Amino acid sequence: MKVTVFAGPSLPPSDREEYAGVEWRPPAEAGDLLRLRAERPRAICLIDGYFDHRPAVRHKEILLLLSEGVRILGASSIGALRAAEMDDFGMVGVGAIYRAYASGRITGDDEVALVHGPAEWGWRPMSVPLVDIRATLCRAMREKVLAAVDARALLRTAAATHYVERSWEGLVGTAPLPAATQDRLSAWLAAGQVSQKRIDARACLVAAMAGESTRRSRPAMVRTVFVDALARQCGVALDAPLPAPAPASPLSSPDAPHSGTGNGREPIA
Numbered sequence: 001m002k003v004t005v006f007a008g009p010s011l012p013p014s015d016r017e018e019y020a021g022v023e024w025r026p027p028a029e030a031g032d033l034l035r036l037r038a039e040r041p042r043a044i045c046l047i048d049g050y051f052d053h054r055p056a057v058r059h060k061e062i063l064l065l066l067s068e069g070v071r072i073l074g075a076s077s078i079g080a081l082r083a084a085e086m087d088d089f090g091m092v093g094v095g096a097i098y099r100a101y102a103s104g105r106i107t108g109d110d111e112v113a114l115v116h117g118p119a120e121w122g123w124r125p126m127s128v129p130l131v132d133i134r135a136t137l138c139r140a141m142r143e144k145v146l147a148a149v150d151a152r153a154l155l156r157t158a159a160a161t162h163y164v165e166r167s168w169e170g171l172v173g174t175a176p177l178p179a180a181t182q183d184r185l186s187a188w189l190a191a192g193q194v195s196q197k198r199i200d201a202r203a204c205l206v207a208a209m210a211g212e213s214t215r216r217s218r219p220a221m222v223r224t225v226f227v228d229a230l231a232r233q234c235g236v237a238l239d240a241p242l243p244a245p246a247p248a249s250p251l252s253s254p255d256a257p258h259s260g261t262g263n264g265r266e267p268i269a
Contacts, residue, residue: 030055046079067221075204095200
């Protein structure tokens with residue numbers, strides 16, 4: 001059985017070669033998880049997904065698969081958001097971004113939103129997500145590149161900027177920082193940026209391949225007209241019998257990361 005991963009810019013193609021036994025799919029939209037129902041993957045990693053120009057992954061399709069025993073993990077982007085919303089129902093959240101949503105330290109979906117290039121461009125990010133800005137500012141303070149007052153000024157500027165326009169060049173040039181601080185930060189950013197989304201995405205794959213250490217009970221699924229409508233749109237027969245799960249095959253996994261989303265300009269979370 002395979003691990004199916006919905007990923008875009010949070011996990012660039014250069015990171016994917018080391019993961020054996022993974023089926024890579026583009027960022028998810030509504031119905032994509034429901035279409036996997038008959039395939040019975042070993043696990044699903046929901047990392048990146050559309051949310052604006054395309055309908056986002058529905059909670060009910062996640063709940064349906066969970067109720068039928070499919071392991072679903074979420075991290076990094078819309079996966080972290082959905083995991084925080086559905087961890088009481090058995091979805092497994094991984095990483096710092098998930099924990100920030102689950103604890104209420106962050107709440108907005110724009111925290112993980114960005115625009116990106118198409119698959120042919122390697123899902124190249126074209127804006128910077130707020131969660132990565134937060135992580136980078138924390139590192140800059142630890143390394144004495146920024147004082148706390150300057151980091152707070154940058155974060156306020158970033159939060160007030162629409163997600164499609166967030167860039168380090170724009171933020172450093174707009175925030176009320178001393179000229180010397182702007183120069184120091186600009187030089188440091190070339191090597192100092194933190195991609196928390198990438199860190200969490202890698203951790204999610206490691207967790208999916210390793211399996212869960214504790215068994216989670218299956219949630220109850222309540223069929224609604226919305227689930228039935230989505231299934232019809234996707235060509236999924238919900239009343240068809242499911243195939244028996246295949247035995248798990250061994251998957252190689254890389255070492256855990258050390259620390260720490262289509263077409264041209266569609267938003268992704």
